[in-house]
Amino acid sequence: MNRRPIFLLAAHTLLAIVFIFFISPLIWLVISAFDPEASTEFRIPSTITLKWFNSMFEPLGGVREGVLPVTWIINSLIIATATATLVTLLAILSGYSLARYKFKGQSAVVKMFVILRLMPAMVVALPIVIIYAKLNLLDTFHGLVLALSALILPFALLIADGYFRALPTEFEEAAMIDGCSRFTAFVRVTLPLALPGVVTIWLLSFVTAWGEFLLPLVMMRSPYTYPAAVGIYYWFGVYGRVEYGRISAFSLLFSLPTVLIFLVSRKFLARGISGLVVR
Amino acid sequence: MKKDKYPFGQFLILPALAMMVFFVLFPMVWGIVVSFTDMSLVGPKAMKLDFVGLKNYVKLLSDPDFYNSLRVSFLFTLFSALIGQAFLGLLLAIAMKSKDIRGKSLVAVSVFLAWIIPEVVAGYMWGVYATRKGMFNFILSFLGVKPVNWLFEKPLETIIIANIWRGTAFSMILFTAALESIPEFIFEAADVDGATGVQKFRYITLPLVSHAILIDFILITIWTFSVFTMIFVMTGGGPGNLTELWTIFAYKRSLQPPYEIGYAVAATNIVTLLVLALVIIYMRMMGRLERMVS
Numbered sequence: 184m185n186r187r188p189i190f191l192l193a194a195h196t197l198l199a200i201v202f203i204f205f206i207s208p209l210i211w212l213v214i215s216a217f218d219p220e221a222s223t224e225f226r227i228p229s230t231i232t233l234k235w236f237n238s239m240f241e242p243l244g245g246v247r248e249g250v251l252p253v254t255w256i257i258n259s260l261i262i263a264t265a266t267a268t269l270v271t272l273l274a275i276l277s278g279y280s281l282a283r284y285k286f287k288g289q290s291a292v293v294k295m296f297v298i299l300r301l302m303p304a305m306v307v308a309l310p311i312v313i314i315y316a317k318l319n320l321l322d323t324f325h326g327l328v329l330a331l332s333a334l335i336l337p338f339a340l341l342i343a344d345g346y347f348r349a350l351p352t353e354f355e356e357a358a359m360i361d362g363c364s365r366f367t368a369f370v371r372v373t374l375p376l377a378l379p380g381v382v383t384i385w386l387l388s389f390v391t392a393w394g395e396f397l398l399p400l401v402m403m404r405s406p407y408t409y410p411a412a413v414g415i416y417y418w419f420g421v422y423g424r425v426e427y428g429r430i431s432a433f434s435l436l437f438s439l440p441t442v443l444i445f446l447v448s449r450k451f452l453a454r455g456i457s458g459l460v461v462r
Numbered sequence: 463m464k465k466d467k468y469p470f471g472q473f474l475i476l477p478a479l480a481m482m483v484f485f486v487l488f489p490m491v492w493g494i495v496v497s498f499t500d501m502s503l504v505g506p507k508a509m510k511l512d513f514v515g516l517k518n519y520v521k522l523l524s525d526p527d528f529y530n531s532l533r534v535s536f537l538f539t540l541f542s543a544l545i546g547q548a549f550l551g552l553l554l555a556i557a558m559k560s561k562d563i564r565g566k567s568l569v570a571v572s573v574f575l576a577w578i579i580p581e582v583v584a585g586y587m588w589g590v591y592a593t594r595k596g597m598f599n600f601i602l603s604f605l606g607v608k609p610v611n612w613l614f615e616k617p618l619e620t621i622i623i624a625n626i627w628r629g630t631a632f633s634m635i636l637f638t639a640a641l642e643s644i645p646e647f648i649f650e651a652a653d654v655d656g657a658t659g660v661q662k663f664r665y666i667t668l669p670l671v672s673h674a675i676l677i678d679f680i681l682i683t684i685w686t687f688s689v690f691t692m693i694f695v696m697t698g699g700g701p702g703n704l705t706e707l708w709t710i711f712a713y714k715r716s717l718q719p720p721y722e723i724g725y726a727v728a729a730t731n732i733v734t735l736l737v738l739a740l741v742i743i744y745m746r747m748m749g750r751l752e753r754m755v756s
Binding site: 191194195197198201202203204205206207208209210211212222223224225273274276277279280281283284286292294295296297298299301302303304305306307309310311312313314316329330332333334336337340365390393394396397401412413415416419427430434437438441442445449452453 | 471472473474475477478479481482484485486488489490492493496501503508550553554557560562563564565566568569572573574575576578579580581582583584585586587588589590591593594595596597598600601627630635638639681684687688690691695709712713716717723726727730731733734737738740741744745
């Protein structure tokens with residue numbers, strides 16, 4: 184009986200260490216974004232400032248002369264919105280098709296999507312650069328959106344497939360008996376029922392496209408077309424004197440949509456992952 | 463569903479299939495073609511290239527930099543994913559189940575945040591966090607550890623720790639779900655029989671989550687083996703090539719001078735075969751599991 188408090192103390196200490204380990208890099212990021220003299224050093228600033236956030240609207244110097252950092256955020260917004268919309272559209276169509284129709288080779292198609300979801304992006308990224316260079320698609324938003332969509336699609340499609348399979352078919356059958364065509368039954372009955380799933384697919388695709396780094400890194404050459412992820416990298420890696428406060432403030436703004444969306448869809452995500460083990 | 467009057471539904475999958483064929487399968491096939499040439503990304507060899515047969519592959523097999531990158535990726539995957547993330551994830555999942563531990567959700571949120579923030583931001587943060595004046599040393603100073611620039615002193619160990627930080631959440635969530643699927647009455651029955659906590663873990667928990675552990679192992683192995691962004695931003699593969707994962711090797715060879723993209727693609731093709739083998743093992747296992755359950 185005496186072992187219990189000791190065990191609890193040990194468990195709490197261990198969890199406290201884990202907590203410090205996981206939260207501390209984030210603490211530095213947040214503090215340095217408000218520290219007027221931010222550097223690599225961890226320190227509690229005596230005054231806080233918003234100047235790093237205001238500097239989003241100040242043009243950059245050096246090789247990236249004249250680019251406003253806020254442009255990178257806007258680029259990311261355009262790219263991620265377009266990608267998420269395209270991916271969601273394709274995922275709904277094919278997810279519905281896979282869940283409601285049978286055709287020869289269907290399981291092979293699903294298997295192909297599982298394989299492609301697990302392939303390293305680098306394997307596809309290099310040949311795509313060669314092809315894009317030939318087609319003059321480098322440095323274009325539509326080229327990047329198409330490649331990003333192909334990268335995210337397998338993941339979105341598998342979610343959509345699972346979602347439509349779990350949806351009862353009684354309602355759409357009833358609607359069809361009442362005279363709806365298959366298409367109107369889909370639009371009027373199935374789609375509204377699937378709306379939470381559709382929204383989640385869109386949000387998760389948006390977040391993935393928003394944070395994606397490798398494809399825009401190899402495809403976008405002009406600082407005017409960088410999305411925010413690539414902007415941060417060049418800022419940190421290439422800029423002469425690193426202004427940590429500026430990068431941290433920018434990183435914070437850049438992370439905000441991701442964090443918000445994940446906190447909203449956390450339950451759905453956990454259910455998706457538990458679907459891997461609990462069937 | 464009964465026989466359908468609208469047979470065109472099957473074709474709704476075609477747009478998605480077309481996208482995968484054009485933007486994934488075709489590039490991968492093109493990559494096989496390119497790997498037999500001396501193509502470079504810029505310069506004369508970008509336009510006028512020659513087929514060189516197996517030369518790239520032969521050269522790779524005797525390229526110490528390629529072997530180094532495979533070695534770094536292998537150690538990185540073994541220690542950060544299979545040992546670090548899986549073990550810490552299981553430990554946290556067990557802690558999350560305990561009713562007597564306070565502040566669990568706070569810990570869970572911190573682990574979760576590390577996993578979801580954009581990878582570039584994670585790389586930037588760790589690129590600063592682990593330097594000499596960084597916060598990592600500030601924390602270690604309470605343990606009496608002398609401050610050094612970890613990115614230079616212990617580069618491989620540092621990227622391994624950084625990736626444990628990054629990826630533990632997935633294992634934690636997966637194992638939490640697996641633990642929740644164990645019916646409570648089994649533990650109650652064991653209590654009646656007078657089993658100790660260790661015995662309950664060894665004879666109930668472990669066997670029942672063993673398939674979750676296997677699935678976790680394979681998925682995090684594939685994902686960790688594919689990591690590029692975080693380490694590339696953090697160290698750029700340096701110092702020297704001490705943290706040069708195969709992804710960074712392929713990137714540097716093709717998109718930085720000498721821009722030997724044919725050679726780099728040959729390297730990624732070899733790795734693709736390795737990953738493909740893992741994926742097939744994974745799918746076999748999932749298939750067997752489904753048959754077992756149904």
